[in-house]
Amino acid sequence: MASAAAAGDGQFKLSQTSVLKINKGDITQWFIDGSSDAIVNPANQRMLGGGGADGAIHRAAGPELREACFKVPEVQPGVRCPTGEAKITPGFKLPASHVIHTVGPIYDSDKDPKGSLRNAYKNCLTVAKENNIKYIAFPAISCGVFGYPYGEAATVALSTIKEFANDITEVHFVLFSDDIYDVWVKKAKELLQV
Numbered sequence: 001m002a003s004a005a006a007a008g009d010g011q012f013k014l015s016q017t018s019v020l021k022i023n024k025g026d027i028t029q030w031f032i033d034g035s036s037d038a039i040v041n042p043a044n045q046r047m048l049g050g051g052g053a054d055g056a057i058h059r060a061a062g063p064e065l066r067e068a069c070f071k072v073p074e075v076q077p078g079v080r081c082p083t084g085e086a087k088i089t090p091g092f093k094l095p096a097s098h099v100i101h102t103v104g105p106i107y108d109s110d111k112d113p114k115g116s117l118r119n120a121y122k123n124c125l126t127v128a129k130e131n132n133i134k135y136i137a138f139p140a141i142s143c144g145v146f147g148y149p150y151g152e153a154a155t156v157a158l159s160t161i162k163e164f165a166n167d168i169t170e171v172h173f174v175l176f177s178d179d180i181y182d183v184w185v186k187k188a189k190e191l192l193q194v
């Protein structure tokens with residue numbers, strides 16, 4: 001019998017054609033079909049790897065990912081992906097077929113962290129649609145090294161995805177920590193339909 005409880009704590013409706021699933025886990029392991037799926041990498045502007053999820057994604061994808069990132073043209077010295085923008089590469093050794101690299105705001109130094117975080121989610125979804133991605137998995141962009149408060153980040157993330165997910169069949173969050181997972185589910189219950 002279908003019910004909100006049977007659907008699980010972390011499943012929400014975004015539109016008639018699109019669902020949101022919130023899960024705990026390691027985003028490097030995530031995939032749906034290995035052909036129209038993408039994980040989002042919370043990268044930095046250089047796009048050549050780093051710590052946190054970015055480091056884990058590069059390790060799991062293998063050195064070809066760094067080579068593909070290196071080929072993304074610089075728009076300024078040292079900047080391949082400005083804050084709030086998104087660039088796509090193959091996933092190489094990852095189970096997911098694609099990686100969408102985005103750069104979230106550094107909470108304490110960005111002039112408009114909310115606008116920049118919104119742009120990051122929005123542009124990931126735009127790039128996904130342009131590349132016929134049907135399944136996409138996000139981490140909690142900017143909620144690690146970049147210091148964004150979880151509750152505020154969840155509001156921006158979920159409201160932006162609700163607004164722009166239309167042609168994506170499934171949007172997933174794959175969250176590393178219990179506390180971020182709990183904040184995301186609580187906020188989704190406030191903002192989205194179960």
Ligand code: AR6
Pocket residue numbers: 025026027028042043044049050051052053054055056104139140141142143144145146147174175176177180
């Ligand atoms: N799967 C899912 N989530 C993860 C994983 C994983 N394997 N590993 C970490 N997280 P962060 P940011 C969570 O720091 O704040 C890098 O150095 C983590 O617990 O990865 O956007 C980049 O190169 C946190 O909740 O990204 C940039 O310089 C969330 O992912 C900078 O960090 C995001 O944390 C980007 O900082």
